[in-house]
Amino acid sequence: MTHTVLLTGFEPFGGESINPSWEAVSRLDGWTETDFRVVTRCLPCEFGAAAVALQRHMDEIRPECVIAVGQAGGTTEVRVERVALNLDDAPIPDNAGLQPVDQIIASDGPMAYLSTLPVKTIVHELRAGGIPATLSLSAGSFVCNHVFFAALHHARSTGQKVRAGFIHTPYLPEQAVRMRSAASMDLNLIVRGLRIAVTVSVRTPVDLCEAGGQLN
Numbered sequence: 001m002t003h004t005v006l007l008t009g010f011e012p013f014g015g016e017s018i019n020p021s022w023e024a025v026s027r028l029d030g031w032t033e034t035d036f037r038v039v040t041r042c043l044p045c046e047f048g049a050a051a052v053a054l055q056r057h058m059d060e061i062r063p064e065c066v067i068a069v070g071q072a073g074g075t076t077e078v079r080v081e082r083v084a085l086n087l088d089d090a091p092i093p094d095n096a097g098l099q100p101v102d103q104i105i106a107s108d109g110p111m112a113y114l115s116t117l118p119v120k121t122i123v124h125e126l127r128a129g130g131i132p133a134t135l136s137l138s139a140g141s142f143v144c145n146h147v148f149f150a151a152l153h154h155a156r157s158t159g160q161k162v163r164a165g166f167i168h169t170p171y172l173p174e175q176a177v178r179m180r181s182a183a184s185m186d187l188n189l190i191v192r193g194l195r196i197a198v199t200v201s202v203r204t205p206v207d208l209c210e211a212g213g214q215l216n
Contacts, residue, residue: 003036003202006063007194008054010070010143013045013095020172021069024190028198036202039063045143046096047088051105051150058154058162065163065201066151067117069194070144072168073175076183078193079136079168080122084113084148089141105149113152117165118207120215122200131193132185135215139166163201167194 007029009022022042029040041057043050058066072079086109088100119135126133139145148166155162169190170176176184 001035003064004061005036005038005065005067005198005202006057006061007038007040007198008043008057008066008068008147009040010043010045010050011095013143014092016175018172018175019045019071020169020175020187020190021071023172023187024169024194025069027191028194031195033199036198038198043068043147044095046094047090047098047100047143047146049096050143050147054147054150055154058151058160059158062160063162065117065198066165067194067197067201068144068147068151068166070147070166070168071171073171073179074181074183075168075170076185077132077134077170078126078185078190079134080117080119080126080197081136081139081148081166081168082115082119083137084115084139084152084166085141085145086111086149087141088146091142094143105146106153109149109153113149115165116152116163117201118204119165120213121204121207122197123215125196125200126193129192129196131189131196133193136168139168144168167197169193
């Protein structure tokens, strides 16, 4: 069986001209192995509109796996997110000028969802591949978390049998220079990390956390 993986990134935001998530994700469009194929889409960095776009892509493509990817400035590691909060609380306006404060995303949803990706195994394999990575318990409360929650809520609401989760990437070096930050990661390394994440997500039926395993 060939699985379809929907991989999404974001358009630039916050005055930036690039977003490492889309720069990396776009390089994997059409990537095909014997047991899966990857389809990529770029999402707007806007509350509401990003969720609607992602849910439309899920309905049209019908993937078995969804991995949304976003930018996390100030980190030196790939962050594999574990928890999606039912909360929008924006520190800055999105690209449409929206800045919700303490707003529930879905009134018919739980306060949080756990990622259904094999998160601990992904982190383990990223580290084994020489890529700095961590298991993160907060995707924040900006558009990244909004999309993360929307993917899981849509899967539950529609009954789609899909693994879904979110991964944050560091700035690219050229962004870090402008930000006067030492925290960045080379684009090729991010792309390699996403390749590992996709492969693990498709080929790992039981995560380390489901088996009671701990990360080393």
